[in-house]
Structure formats: C-alpha cells, structure tokens
Amino acid sequence: MAKPPLILVSPGIERRGVEFLDLSICLSVKYDFAILQSGGIPVTAPATTDRAPLAESVRRADGLLLTGGDDINPDLYTDRLPRAVGKTVGMTPDGGRRDLRELQLIDEAFRQRKPLLAICRGHQLLNVAFGGDLVADIRRQVPGAINHQRLDKAGELVHEVALTAGSLLSKITGTRTLGVNSSHHQAVLRPAEPLVAVARSRDGIVEAMELNPEAARVVPFLLSVQFHPERLTERYAKHRAIFERFIQVCAQPKHREL
Numbered sequence: 001m002a003k004p005p006l007i008l009v010s011p012g013i014e015r016r017g018v019e020f021l022d023l024s025i026c027l028s029v030k031y032d033f034a035i036l037q038s039g040g041i042p043v044t045a046p047a048t049t050d051r052a053p054l055a056e057s058v059r060r061a062d063g064l065l066l067t068g069g070d071d072i073n074p075d076l077y078t079d080r081l082p083r084a085v086g087k088t089v090g091m092t093p094d095g096g097r098r099d100l101r102e103l104q105l106i107d108e109a110f111r112q113r114k115p116l117l118a119i120c121r122g123h124q125l126l127n128v129a130f131g132g133d134l135v136a137d138i139r140r141q142v143p144g145a146i147n148h149q150r151l152d153k154a155g156e157l158v159h160e161v162a163l164t165a166g167s168l169l170s171k172i173t174g175t176r177t178l179g180v181n182s183s184h185h186q187a188v189l190r191p192a193e194p195l196v197a198v199a200r201s202r203d204g205i206v207e208a209m210e211l212n213p214e215a216a217r218v219v220p221f222l223l224s225v226q227f228h229p230e231r232l233t234e235r236y237a238k239h240r241a242i243f244e245r246f247i248q249v250c251a252q253p254k255h256r257e258l
Helices: 029-037 051-060 097-111 121-129 168-173 237-250
Strands: 006-010 012-014 024-026 041-044 063-066 116-119 133-135 159-163 177-180 187-190 195-201 206-211 222-225
Touching: 006 029, 006 051, 006 097, 012 097, 029 041, 029 237, 051 097, 063 097, 063 121, 063 237, 097 116, 097 121, 116 121, 116 237, 121 133, 121 187, 121 206, 121 222, 159 168, 159 206, 168 195, 168 206, 168 222, 168 237, 187 206, 222 237
Parallel strands: 006 041, 006 063, 063 116, 116 222
Antiparallel strands: 012 024, 133 187, 159 177, 159 195, 195 206, 206 222
8 A cells, every 4th residue: 555645844933832932833733634634644844944954854755835824024025015014014933034944945846846735825935936026915005905814714715716717726626716715914916937826816816826837847736825725624625625636646656756
C-alpha cells in the first residue's frame, strides 16, 4: 500500500506561546484535519529563514501548503502606501521573517516542482512572490466592496464567487459558482504573471488564482484561494474536493521522485 504523502505546512507566528511565553509557531488544527481527512500527513515547516533546511524540508515533503495569518510586509510590494491605509496593516510578530521564510518555500516549491496549495495570506504572498501587488485594506481602497471580514462566520458560506469556465478550481468543484467564507481585509490587486485570476467575488476581488496554461507545466499542481476551505471541508463536499485533489496529486509517484 502506498505511503500517505507528507504535506509541508507553513505555520503562523504568535507573540506569546503557551510554554514560557516565547515567540511561538501557531497553526489552526483545521489545516491538519483537512489534510488528514484527505489522506495526507501534515508536517510543520521549521521557523527559520536559513535556506538549507527550508530547501531540505521541501525536498522531503510531497507538497506544500501555505496558510493564513497576519498581513504581509507592504515594503515587499509597494512604496506608495497611503498613511491611513498603512495604519491598518499589522505585520507578523517576528518582524516579517515569516514573509521571507515563505517566499523561499515558494521558490523551492517551483525549483523542485512540488504541488502547492496557498490559502488566504498564502494566496496573497504567492502574488507578491511573482512581483504582484496587493490591496492593503479592501474597505478603504475598493469602493463598494462587500464585507470580507466575516470572522463571526468563519465556518459558514457568506458570499459567492464566480469561477472561470475550464479552470482547475471549476473542474475540482464541478461548478461555476462557489459559496465561500471570508475573513480577510487585504487582497490581490492584479495577478502577476504567470498567475491568472480564476474566481472573483461580485465586487471584483480576486478569490482564486492558477498558473497560465504554459506555466502550468512547471509544477504538477498550483492553486491559491482567498477563502478558507479547510474550515468548510466537514460540511461542504466542494471545499473538501480542493484538499482531496491536492493530496491526490501529491501522492502520485512521478511527483514524489522529483
């Protein structure tokens, strides 16, 4: 029987942990549950910016999952952030080291041709990794935007997104309209090449990205979503299917040998 694929999961950072109140890694158990439910085994990426152990972690894993969390350092994508908007940005407690760590993980995933699933913050950082920019505060920068900060309903469907016909996400979910949860105040402004938007909410916010067809040959699987499917897998088959397809690709022998 084939071994379950190992999924490298990049954690968040907390200012005070439960042991000795140290700066600590943190991760919602929902990610682990979604991976386990789909047949994978989650392993946490090391809290370092040293390239060697990060590269080796990606090599030993069969796929990479980038998770949600704090805002991304705006210096990585703009030098023209309005002061009022800048006040709403809260970077990671480790001084942006998480940004640097995950940028290296993304680079290694492409270099080693490993499947990649990026969620919420990970979706945004993926765009930054390719030179793209972000909406730093949707409420202040997108006139007429719907409320995307529904933290009170993190495990519920709060609005719909329109999916591009023929896209990977549309094929996985078997639909052109997908209900999603929403707990973010930042977003992708414009997808950077070679990324393309394949889902948008009615106010134009980019809700999912994939690689363009030519670039899709570089890695066996890439999907980034602004919503949190890991919080919906137990109740909604379409969101569970996202993790199931990701794990299926990670388990394929030809990708595990790269």
